[in-house]
Amino acid sequence: MSVLEYIANGLVFSSIIVLASIGLSLVYSIADFANFAHGDTMTVGAYGTLVTFGFVGGLGGTVLGLPYGFFVALVVGIVVAAVVAVVTQRLVYEPLDIGSIGLLITSIGVAFVYRALVRLGFGADPREYAVELQRPIEALVPYGIRMTVHDVAIVGSAALLVTGLHLLLQYTDLGRKMRAMADNPDLARVSGIRTGRIRIWTWLIGAGLAGAGGGFLGLYNNVGPRMGFDILLVVFAAVILGGIGSVYGAMLGGLLIGMIDQMTPILGDVGIPIGTEYSYAIAFVIMVAVLLVRPTGIAGEAGS
Amino acid sequence: MTADDNRLNRRDVLKGTGAAGLAGIGLTAGCVSTADETPTPTESSGGGGGGGGDDDDTATPTEGGDMGAYEIGMVNSLTGSLSAFGARNERGMELALESVNGVGIGGRELSIIVEDSESQAQAGVSAAQKLVNQDQVPFVIGAVGSGVSLAIYESVIQSTDVVQLSQNSTSPDLTNFPGLLRMSPTGRTQSTALADIISEDGYDSVAVAWVNNDYGQGLRDAFVDAWEGDVAYDSPHDQGQSSYSSTVSEMANSEADAWLFITYQPEFTAMAQEAFSNGYEAQYYGADSVQGSDVLADTPEGSLEGMKIVTPSAAVEEQNYQDFASRFEEAYDQTPSSWAAFAYDCVITAALSIATADEFTGAALQETVRDVTRPEGEQVTTFAEAMEVLGEDGSPSDIDYQGVSGPIDFDENGDPVGFLQIFSVEDHEYVSTGFTSA
Numbered sequence: 220m221s222v223l224e225y226i227a228n229g230l231v232f233s234s235i236i237v238l239a240s241i242g243l244s245l246v247y248s249i250a251d252f253a254n255f256a257h258g259d260t261m262t263v264g265a266y267g268t269l270v271t272f273g274f275v276g277g278l279g280g281t282v283l284g285l286p287y288g289f290f291v292a293l294v295v296g297i298v299v300a301a302v303v304a305v306v307t308q309r310l311v312y313e314p315l316d317i318g319s320i321g322l323l324i325t326s327i328g329v330a331f332v333y334r335a336l337v338r339l340g341f342g343a344d345p346r347e348y349a350v351e352l353q354r355p356i357e358a359l360v361p362y363g364i365r366m367t368v369h370d371v372a373i374v375g376s377a378a379l380l381v382t383g384l385h386l387l388l389q390y391t392d393l394g395r396k397m398r399a400m401a402d403n404p405d406l407a408r409v410s411g412i413r414t415g416r417i418r419i420w421t422w423l424i425g426a427g428l429a430g431a432g433g434g435f436l437g438l439y440n441n442v443g444p445r446m447g448f449d450i451l452l453v454v455f456a457a458v459i460l461g462g463i464g465s466v467y468g469a470m471l472g473g474l475l476i477g478m479i480d481q482m483t484p485i486l487g488d489v490g491i492p493i494g495t496e497y498s499y500a501i502a503f504v505i506m507v508a509v510l511l512v513r514p515t516g517i518a519g520e521a522g523s
Numbered sequence: 524m525t526a527d528d529n530r531l532n533r534r535d536v537l538k539g540t541g542a543a544g545l546a547g548i549g550l551t552a553g554c555v556s557t558a559d560e561t562p563t564p565t566e567s568s569g570g571g572g573g574g575g576g577d578d579d580d581t582a583t584p585t586e587g588g589d590m591g592a593y594e595i596g597m598v599n600s601l602t603g604s605l606s607a608f609g610a611r612n613e614r615g616m617e618l619a620l621e622s623v624n625g626v627g628i629g630g631r632e633l634s635i636i637v638e639d640s641e642s643q644a645q646a647g648v649s650a651a652q653k654l655v656n657q658d659q660v661p662f663v664i665g666a667v668g669s670g671v672s673l674a675i676y677e678s679v680i681q682s683t684d685v686v687q688l689s690q691n692s693t694s695p696d697l698t699n700f701p702g703l704l705r706m707s708p709t710g711r712t713q714s715t716a717l718a719d720i721i722s723e724d725g726y727d728s729v730a731v732a733w734v735n736n737d738y739g740q741g742l743r744d745a746f747v748d749a750w751e752g753d754v755a756y757d758s759p760h761d762q763g764q765s766s767y768s769s770t771v772s773e774m775a776n777s778e779a780d781a782w783l784f785i786t787y788q789p790e791f792t793a794m795a796q797e798a799f800s801n802g803y804e805a806q807y808y809g810a811d812s813v814q815g816s817d818v819l820a821d822t823p824e825g826s827l828e829g830m831k832i833v834t835p836s837a838a839v840e841e842q843n844y845q846d847f848a849s850r851f852e853e854a855y856d857q858t859p860s861s862w863a864a865f866a867y868d869c870v871i872t873a874a875l876s877i878a879t880a881d882e883f884t885g886a887a888l889q890e891t892v893r894d895v896t897r898p899e900g901e902q903v904t905t906f907a908e909a910m911e912v913l914g915e916d917g918s919p920s921d922i923d924y925q926g927v928s929g930p931i932d933f934d935e936n937g938d939p940v941g942f943l944q945i946f947s948v949e950d951h952e953y954v955s956t957g958f959t960s961a
Contacts, residue, residue, distance in 0.1 A: 221776050224801075228768040235765075344817060345789045352823045355802040365801040440765060440793050441821070450765040481766070484773045494758040495769040496735055 233477025234377035238432035240457040242425035244469035248401035252322035258451030259333035264430025265437040268296030283372040300430025345443035462519025592634040596654030598665025603642025615866030644674035651675040661885035669694030684885035704937040706865040712941025714745035716961040726781035730756035730774040734786040755779035771797040836944035843904035868926035879919040894919035896931035
């Protein structure tokens with residue numbers, strides 16, 4: 220029955236990866252560089268949540284084992300991450316005219332600065348949200364699934380955010396403009412789209428989703444200065460696997476990579492002597508294999 | 524170091540030989556501290572015409588009536604990455620010198636020439652060369668880092684009969700060099716103790732999760748060597764992973780009832796939380812690196828109940844340790860670390876080996892240094908007490924020095940017995956449940 224358990228674990232972990240991947244892919248689609256500060260943007264979101272939660276605390280009732288205050292704090296965390304990212308974009312990335320490799324290296328520097336500031340403010344030790352740790356949901360245990368209501372909250376919230384983004388992209392004016400700009404910024408501009416404004420919106424949404432991912436990662440594991448950086452490589456794998464620049468590809472890639480990571484114990488169970496310490500390596504091998512067949516990633520557009 | 528040089532010079536400049544032959548490296552190491560710390564040139568010239576010790580026949584006994592201090596050397600990490608240890612050692616050493624010189628060794632004092640290893644092998648070797656060849660000490664306490672201790676042993680000590688006693692090195696590698704003594708037990712003792720405890724608790728199958736680095740690997744290897752039962756899960760994990768649910772699921776699926784964690788606090792915290800959230804229950808065991816107040820604060824009440832942790836410890840419940848600790852606090856306004864206790868015991872052991880040796884030479888001290896701490900004799904806990912038992916002409920096997928850091932009892936590999944404290948988690952607090960040696 221352990222396979223169901225691994226799937227459940229994978230679903231929770233994937234939810235976090237998906238949120239982070241979408242943001243990374245969105246930013247890539249309009250800013251045209253791989254933002255290595257994305258992981259640390261997640262960290263910023265998590266600390267934003269942590270601090271706010273310290274103030275609002277157990278506000279009101281609880282849903283899924285989490286006080287309403289947690290969701291308020293999470294929203295603040297999202298806003299903080301988004302604002303920090305946009306400010307960085309205005310102060311650092313936008314004035315720089317150095318091409319995508321230069322921006323990539325710059326973003327690594329930005330990541331260090333974020334992390335150093337977090338460490339200055341909060342120290343290097345991992346922290347926990349002051350929420351009670353949950354036991355597995357009794358009804359699911361007989362099936363071998365050991366999920367807590369917090370896990371359900373993570374998966375549910377991620378699904379909600381992803382659906383919201385889908386609706387935004389497909390059915391709103393802003394979404395259409397974002398897609399137009401991702402496809403062809405010059406054409407978008409001559410069509411009368413205010414690309415500067417759309418760029419800001421895309422940064423806000425991308426970094427906000429990263430903040431949400433960070434907030435949930437803190438709930439799933441703990442809140443520490445390296446949390447975002449430590450997960451960034453898998454997030455990149457997910458984005459590349461899905462096809463960089465594609466939001467829907469990032470969703471799929473995130474789901475796959477998170478699942479693969481958490482399904483690694485199956486190898487041991489069927490007698491293949493590959494331990495879980497190789498789970499990232501396996502995820503990357505699969506990523507490379509997929510790229511060999513489909514160089515643009517699963518949902519990437521050919522010839523872009 | 525050529526023989527020709529020696530022969531030519533011997534008659535004219537007796538004392539010069541050692542320096543001339545070996546000055547090359549010895550003098551470049553010429554540390555600041557040497558100038559004012561060689562107060563008894565007469566003694567070294569009287570005792571050591573042979574230079575370095577490759578000339579055994581010339582090592583004359585020191586009973587020639589000189590009443591200067593016995594001089595031994597110490598290579599310490601005064602600067603460099605391990606300087607924090609160096610500072611602790613200094614404090615321990617000073618207290619020990621106080622204890623020794625309050626009583627005296629047959630009317631003479633003990634003095635220690637301290638040289639800096641800069642926490643590095645190269646500088647450590649230079650420092651030891653200076654001590655052995657220039658100052659001609661028969662006993663060197665050193666060094667802190669395991670790599671430095673080994674380098675000193677291999678390039679300076681091994682070819683002589685000088686005694687080397689490392690104060691702080693814990694690498695298992697030192698066990699392979701029986702001539703190199705050390706005061707701090709190897710990390711392996713922790714694993715041996717854990718294997719004993721788990722099997723005493725009646726488990727024959729264990730799941731071991733260990734952190735993927737030298738520390739985790741070393742302790743894990745030692746545990747698997749010592750453990751006679753089944754190892755149902757035995758896998759490393761990386762530090763700082765975003766998820767440890769696979770590790771925990773696999774431990775649970777291994778169906779072992781005893782889970783051993785050889786990892787760090789944040790990783791262990793994440794795993795304990797994961798196990799709690801997944802509703803798994805097992806008897807937990809841990810290396811000292813998983814113990815901490817943060818771990819208790821971040822795990823739910825009751826989730827660690829009954830967990831047993833083994834940590835290396837000084838003999839904190841013994842009277843001699845408590846005296847040592849209160850003297851230490853008085854002198855330095857802080858509680859002593861076990862590293863200071865190790866340095867303290869190094870000096871006391873050296874003093875006792877000198878007190879029981881026939882003469883003040885490396886060869887003679889080699890004969891006594893192990894025996895003064897071994898269990899044959901009467902147990903003594905302080906230098907003064909030991910000297911009382913020894914009386915005028917006691918032999919090394921008359922006493923069994925019980926150090927402030929533990930029983931010492933050097934084994935055939937020059938390693939001390941590991942003295943370990945066992946904690947168990949009761950009502951979400953660490954409670955000391957006793958001591959064990961391994």
